[in-house]
Amino acid sequence: MTGAPYSLTEKRVWVAGHRGMVGSAIVRRLDRERCSVLAATHKDLDLTRQRDVEDWMAEVKPQCIFLAAAVVGGILANDSHPAAFLTDNLQIQTNIISTAHKIGVEKLLFLGSSCIYPKLAKQPLNEDALLTGPLEPTNQWYAVAKIAGVKQCQAYRREYGCDFISAMPTNLYGPGDNFDLLSSHVLPALIVKAHNAKVSGDKTLTLWGSGTPRREFLYVEDLADACVFLMKNYSGDRFLNVGFGSDVTIRELAEIISDVVGFKGAFVYDSEKPDGTPQKLLDCARLNGLGWRASTDLRAGIAKAYEWYLQNEAGK
Secondary structure, three states, rough: OOOOOOOOOOOOOEEEOOOOOOHHHHHHOOOOOOEEEOOOOOOOOOOHHHHHHHHHHHHHOOEEEEEOOOOOOOHHHHOHHHHHHHHHHHHHHHHHHHHHHHHHHOOOEEEHHHHHHHOOOOOOEEEEHHOOOOHHHHHHHHHHHHHHHHHHHHHHHHHHHEEEEEEEOOOEEOOOOOOOOOOOOOOHHHHHHHHHHHHOOOEEEEEEEOOEEEEEEEEHHHHHHHHHHOOOOOOOOEEEEEEEOEEHHHHHHHHHHHHHHHHEEEEEEOOOOOOOOOOOEOOOOHHHHHHOOOOOOHHHHHHHHHHHHHHOOOOO
């Protein structure tokens, strides 16, 4: 179900989380639309405080919302801070979604995560696999919050007729990514490790786990384009997957990154570190059927991400 096309022309559009990797990419993509982009920094607005969110939204009156604000991180960050990943995300999305209903926001897009799916769900992951089995333990706190966000959008649509939709991106990377080794995801972490190893002249690079888990990666500018596409062309109760369409092993990812960065050494494996979910590949047939596909291949995207890292993060 696509619904009637939604026009962004001359609309007041709030990108919640506009300073994050996803939010900033959506802001850049909206440059091509004739709309007014609204934004609030954390200094101006604490999204975990309900009254503050209600007051700010009532004042600026957004007509359309891209809900990209979230507390995010890799396996280590998720496993180390379960309370923050669960509670803060629940508060952020609940405050925005409930207030969007109260003030009559025309349309809202909630961004979830592919970690909402069961750890051992059949691959590729179809939207119907949600809640059919246990979650991956290391990121279950974040996953539960994101599942709740999906259900909130469906509940407000069902009870009040709100045009609230949800999209589930696969693993993301690109400009504005988190390159902190203590909290980053695997792709930016490997970029940093390969760069540091090259600069230091190291002969080996350590990979977490076995190197065999398979992961799908989507360039963040492609996700931003998909978000705008869905906002304009989709209105339905079902959430939709947003992915690249193919996956690689962690070892294959490390090989591509090493080639792009220029690291010539060998890989060693830290078997004491967790592998996480064996495979995560999204079935994007429903989104593809609406007419959208990713356009940035993995090597080209990694080259762009590494260039951004060199210009903005390396040497800090």
